[in-house]
Amino acid sequence: MSFQPYVPPEQLMKDRSEYARKGIARGRSVAALEYADGVLFVAENPSATLHKISEIYDRIAFAAVGKYSEFEDLRIAGIRLADVRGYSYGREDVSAKALANAYSQSLSAIFTQQMKPYEVELLVAQVGDTPEENEIFHVLFDGSVTDEHAFVGIGGSSEELTGHLREGYQPGWDLAAGVRAAVAALADGGSRQIPAEDIEAAVLERTSHRRRKFRRLRDSEVAGILADGMPATAPVADAEAAEEAPPSPNGSDPAG
């Protein structure tokens, strides 16, 4: 018969937190900020297909750092929850708050009950009709939720990242100013260069005429914005800027 030696709960929680924090610190960070037309997410992500930022519902997006397999699991669960809610009730009944609560419950249960905690940190954001109605929720690996405003950084170096964002942040920035500030903050306050193709950026755009407000920024768009901001140093991505835009998924509203 085997038995486990007694471990005080304080020690157990401390060990788990440390384990999760270490895991999260290994990955790259994500910055989110409110700009004039909605909410912007920017991440340093060399992969063009394994996303850190993703669409959940009409006005809701998700961003995560940490272990890919774990946050991918959470992302899909979030899409399922949102789509089932929206189908069962109405599209406007799907809220970021409900999603953040579901994530919080799940992560909290995993943190206390399972062998190992999830090594993830999440953002769930919702764009409102006015800037005051924007919502950004920050969910930690242990299930704790905080309500963020204006800007937030998540990931290993989140404190420095949030610090860099705080330095120059102005409410009502346009998209270009927001992207430049977020990229500079991710690049340790501008002390190194992140190539545009390693930037993953997406917005929840209030002004979009589509029902689904989530939009990814193409590499060429990001390169254009970054080149405009730093004409002296940044290389001009001619080839990419000239690249033909894919057919825009405009069209009429499927649920119309």
Place this chain on the structure above:
Amino acid sequence: MTGLPNLPLSGGDGRFGVSPSFLDALAGHGPDPLTQPPATSGGPAMSVPHGTTVIGLKFSDGVIMAGDRRATEGYSIADDRIEKVFAADDHSAVSFAGVAGQATELVRLFQTELEHYEKVEGERLSLEGKANRLAQMIRSNLPMAMQGFVVVPLFGGYDERRGEGRLFRYDATGGRWEEEDFMSTGSGGKPARSSLKKRFRPGLDREEAVRIAVEALRDASEEDVATGGPDPVRSIWPSVKVITSEGVEALGDDEVRAAYEALVAEDR
């Protein structure tokens, strides 16, 4: 795959990989849209609204889906402004003839299914994939169809990989066939098809194609009591959706009216 004890909708289910299907997500967690009726014999015990004539035809830039606006319940007109043509996603549209209540729910489910897939997988389903998925959904409605609650859709879309418009027809059992040129279904489907057959030629431009679509629906309304024709007095116009590489565009009443007036002028 690790379980998510509290999140109600983890995708794992112990299988390999995560299902990108909304129907799978719904199973056991939401309302069951494909509830099967108790077994009875004979036709439906109640009278319910039926949608009537819908058509689809290809043109140079894609495909046009159109439908009349009438729903009938027995010998009564249940609705004279019902919508039977729906954008399924950004590049496809679905229209239906048959039991209206069942059909609108199937359309809503189909729209959610396509969007769900796109969000989970990060890319859109192929047009072929969408057409097949719709066939499976119609097939799952078979027990209802056997009891008289029949839904027969048409599906048209712009195939981004092939760079052309494509059109699919179905039957009540979920059979699926791709059409070369045009198709119609519903109670006025036969006269509409005769009209299309006379007028259609490959490579129609948009204006001609819209006019032919309106003409086919008008012809159907003259032959079939359950099909509503264009009504300038009460301003009821067929719904017409044009699907091209640009997306799905619902034509405004003005454009449909112009097509109808051109048609009337031609007749004089």
